[in-house]
Amino acid sequence: MGKKITQKPRGTKDIWGEDQKYFKYVQNVFETVAEEAGFGKIETPAFEDTKLFERGVGKETDVGKEMYTFKDKSGNSLTLRPEGTAPVVRAYLENGMQSQPQPVNLYYFSNFFRYERPQAGRYREFWQLGLEVIGDKSPLVDANIIATVSRIYKKLNIKNISIQINSMGCAICRPKYIKILKKYYSGNLNKLCPDCKKRYKTNPLRLLDCKNEKCVVLQAEAPQLINNLCSACHDHFKTVLEYIDELEINYDLNPKIVRGLDYYTGTVFEVWNEKDGAQSSLGGGGRYDGLVELLGGSKTPAVGFGGGVERTMEEMEREGVEFVEKKNVNIFVAQLGSKARKKCFKLLNDLLDAGIGAEARFDKGGIGEQLKVASKLGVEYTLLIGQREAFDGTVIIKDMASGNQEVFPYEKVVKVMTKRLNKPE
Ligand code: HAM
Numbered sequence: 001m002g003k004k005i006t007q008k009p010r011g012t013k014d015i016w017g018e019d020q021k022y023f024k025y026v027q028n029v030f031e032t033v034a035e036e037a038g039f040g041k042i043e044t045p046a047f048e049d050t051k052l053f054e055r056g057v058g059k060e061t062d063v064g065k066e067m068y069t070f071k072d073k074s075g076n077s078l079t080l081r082p083e084g085t086a087p088v089v090r091a092y093l094e095n096g097m098q099s100q101p102q103p104v105n106l107y108y109f110s111n112f113f114r115y116e117r118p119q120a121g122r123y124r125e126f127w128q129l130g131l132e133v134i135g136d137k138s139p140l141v142d143a144n145i146i147a148t149v150s151r152i153y154k155k156l157n158i159k160n161i162s163i164q165i166n167s168m169g170c171a172i173c174r175p176k177y178i179k180i181l182k183k184y185y186s187g188n189l190n191k192l193c194p195d196c197k198k199r200y201k202t203n204p205l206r207l208l209d210c211k212n213e214k215c216v217v218l219q220a221e222a223p224q225l226i227n228n229l230c231s232a233c234h235d236h237f238k239t240v241l242e243y244i245d246e247l248e249i250n251y252d253l254n255p256k257i258v259r260g261l262d263y264y265t266g267t268v269f270e271v272w273n274e275k276d277g278a279q280s281s282l283g284g285g286g287r288y289d290g291l292v293e294l295l296g297g298s299k300t301p302a303v304g305f306g307g308g309v310e311r312t313m314e315e316m317e318r319e320g321v322e323f324v325e326k327k328n329v330n331i332f333v334a335q336l337g338s339k340a341r342k343k344c345f346k347l348l349n350d351l352l353d354a355g356i357g358a359e360a361r362f363d364k365g366g367i368g369e370q371l372k373v374a375s376k377l378g379v380e381y382t383l384l385i386g387q388r389e390a391f392d393g394t395v396i397i398k399d400m401a402s403g404n405q406e407v408f409p410y411e412k413v414v415k416v417m418t419k420r421l422n423k424p425e
Contacts, residue, residue: 011116011124013310022313023127025323027109029155030129030307034107037148039131042106044087046113050077055294056086058262060202066114080113084130085263085288085304086295092134093297102135103302109309120314121280127309131285134292137301139236142267142287143243149271149283149305150249156312157321160274161282163249166226166257167237168205168264171290173230178204180223188218205258209278224255233266240267263288271307273315282315283307329357330421332374336367336386343385347395347413351383354414355423358383374400380421383413 008014015023031041050069057063068080081087088106091097097104108130116122131148133141146163153161169177182204189197193212200207208219229237244251251269256278259268268286272278285305292300331351335344344360351358359377364370367384374382384396384405395413398405408416418425 009124011118011122013123013125019313021325022316023309025325026129026156026309026312026316028326030109030152031107033148033152033155034131037105037144039105039107042088042091042108043110044081044084044091044108046111047078047080048087048090050079052086052090052295053079053082056089056263056291057083061262062206062260063114064262066116068113068115081110082112082114083261084108084110084112084128084306085132085261085291088130088132088304089134089291089295089297089302093292093295097134098297098300103133103141104135106132106134121276121308121311123310128306129283129309129312130304130306132302132304134302135300136303137289139239139267140243142236142240142303143247145285145303145305146240146244146251146269147247147249149269149285149307150247152307153271153282153312156316157323158273158312158315158319160315160319162272162274163251163269164254164257164272164278165241165244165251165267165269166254167229167233167266168258168268168286169225169229169233170265173228173233174225174265177223177225177228180228181205181207181225184222185218191218206260208258209256211278219256226253226255236266257284259284259286263291263294265289267303269305273311273318275318280311281308282311327357327378329359329377330380331356331358331417332370332377332379332382333358333360334367334370334374334382334384335360335362336365336384337390340385340387340390343390343410344383347383347385347410350414351417354418356414356417356421381417383417 053067063082067082069077071077092104111125111127113125115124118124131145133145150163168174185200185207189200191214193210193215196207196210196215208222257268257270264286266287266289270284271282273282283306287303289301292302333344333348335341341362348358348360361370361373371382380400382398382400384398389395393410394407395410396405396407
């Protein structure tokens with residue numbers, strides 16, 4: 001039997017009600033931090049030419065194997081974006097951002113798609129908050145991205161996180177290291193899990209972050225890239241750490257951080273929550289100095305970060321983070337009797353026209369019932385029109401906190417409320 005049409009696809013979700021409050025809050029905090037640090041927002045299409053991702057993230061990477069790829073009616077192969085870095089680099093090149101002052105600092109808050117096995121914190125459509133700095137090779141930029149990321153979680157009041165840092169080397173030292181690594185594993189191939197046997201051939205660095213128990217044992221003795229960096233990578237990484245130290249940001253050096261995408265070079269890092277660690281990282285990022293060139297541009301260094309929004313929301317709920325929601329509705333309009341209802345309908349719309357958030361419940365007749373709704377909404381004022389006020393052309397303004405009531409002529413009410421709520425006139 002097929003699924004009901006009232007059932008959403010596996011691994012997707014509706015974000016509404018209580019979840020939407022967290023979602024909006026995370027977006028707000030993130031976008032404020034990003035804008036204050038001089039990042040500009042970018043929206044890229046939800047799907048791109050498949051080749052962009054095949055080349056950008058790599059066909060053999062975990063992400064490359066999880067792509068939603070389809071042919072459109074003209075036979076073009078398209079892919080729902082599995083991540084944001086390759087599209088941002090594509091947009092950088094296509095829109096001539098190379099000729100703007102460098103670096104170009106961009107941020108996004110977008111949905112992404114990966115055909116993964118759904119489980120807690122792992123969805124087929126999920127949201128990421130992302131930062132990309134393109135066109136600056138300085139280690140200070142790496143440190144600054146890490147500082148910005150740390151600030152985002154701090155402003156969200158998330159406490160139980162750790163930042164895991166590593167360096168993946170460059171086109172000079174990484175291939176040399178991979179040879180050393182393969183040599184170490186070549187004598188132990190029969191001890192590896194079936195996936196790692198494949199990884200040995202296709203993506204040996206991922207041998208280092210396999211979670212299988214047998215593989216973890218072998219990882220403990222494996223040679224580390226950090227001890228095999230060339231002098232340029234070593235110096236760069238040392239400077240990044242010195243600058244993060246300067247800001248007293250806590251981090252752990254972790255040789256197992258190798259990331260699941262092909263484009264990384266040099267500094268890489270992940271944000272973990274203390275409970276799940278590597279199982280369900282809150283976010284990850286790093287340098288990708290080769291990607292612009294790989295996608296057809298000139299050699300351009302870059303660094304960025306992507307954070308999972310659902311995992312951030314789940315961590316906030318787990319830690320019981322409280323936050324004050326921005327209130328948009330300040331007034332409830334209550335009515336008694338049919339003449340008053342018409343006046344209230346007009347008053348409600350006059351308030352909204354003036355930019356004052358207001359609600360009413362025209363299906364409810366009793367004042368008591370309406371006042372209950374007003375207190376549930378947590379409004380600051382209730383404006384009341386009963387039969388007498390409808391006849392007089394007046395409105396009662398009830399201050400919900402003190403319970404005080406005052407009567408004003410209808411024509412003055414919008415002005416009075418604008419002043420009381422400190423709205424621009
Ligand atoms: P990523 O590590 O693949 O990196 O994803 C970043 C974050 O997105 C993860 O740490 C996780 O929180 C969240 N995430 C990934 N997949 C899922 C999923 N299936 N369900 C829920 N959340 C998920 C990137 O995507 C890079 N583009 C980050 C980057 C930007 N690097 C440089 N610039």
